[in-house]
Amino acid sequence: ADILVANGHVYSQIAKKNLHLKYREPKVLYRNLGNGRFEDVSARAGAAILAENLGRGCAFGDFDNDGDVDVIVNNLDGPPTLLRNDGGSGNHSILVKCVGTKSNRSAIGARVRVTAAGHSQIREVMSGSSYYSQSDLRLHFGLGPTAAAVAVEVSWPSGLKETLRDLPADHLFVIQEAKGIVERRPLGRSAS
Structure with a gap:
């Protein structure tokens, strides 16, 4: 939905x-x-x-x-x-968690562009977006039926830009400013 x-x-x-x-x-x-x-x-x-x-x-x-x-x-x-969304659509996704070093540690304000199968999506790490609520700081990108390799571009609040290519779908990637991927974990029912 x-x-x-x-x-x-x-x-x-x-x-x-x-x-x-x-x-x-x-x-x-x-x-x-x-x-x-x-x-x-x-x-x-x-x-x-x-x-x-x-x-x-x-x-x-x-x-x-x-x-x-x-x-x-x-x-x-x-x-x-x-x-709890247990609809089981069979679609693919990735989660991106940004960790700032020069920028703030929570990476508030970081913009992330994910490109897969020629389609791009942009999300921004935000603090608060609903009354008395804080959404997950990890950014979710739905990829639909494609499990193609993914490119991730992070524009940090400090002005630094990083691009990571050929990442697999259905994973959580922790990206640290100026270091790239510091952790990756598969997503799925077995990961919960």
């Missing part, structure tokens, strides 16, 4: 004023159809998506190191909801 909405109304008494609104709301999940339109896939995604909560923030990351993105939803007045 491509868009997740986790919400809840701000007024606990809203149902008394408007019968069409609720305090607790289900999450909504949309899939990009690739033609400028999105499809609501909430009903097919399972009970956790449809459960009514007071969603106030989301953190995204591959929490189980199986190559897909999972989500933790921060709920007001309740425990968090873990949306």
Whole structure:
């Protein structure tokens, strides 16, 4: 899926004023159809998506190191909801963790471009992106059905640029500023 909405109304008494609104709301999940339109896939995604909560923030990351993105939803007045992605699409991916030396250690502000099979994606290491939530600092790149060799270019906040070529899909790469790859691990169900 491509868009997740986790919400809840701000007024606990809203149902008394408007019968069409609720305090607790289900999450909504949309899939990009690739033609400028999105499809609501909430009903097919399972009970956790449809459960009514007071969603106030989301953190995204591959929490189980199986190559897909999972989500933790921060709920007001309740425990968090873990949306573990075990859909098994068969697609490939890579995770990139940047470690700064001259730049800040968390590499906040580093831009990473991944190119595979002629297609490029760009992500930036960011601190915070949702209310009271911090997503994984490792960057996830979905590669689709291609398991072709991957090129990774890192533009560090210090101004240094590094390019690494012929990397295999379905791996986590830890890239340290000015040193290149310092660790690599396979992703997959056996790695979790």
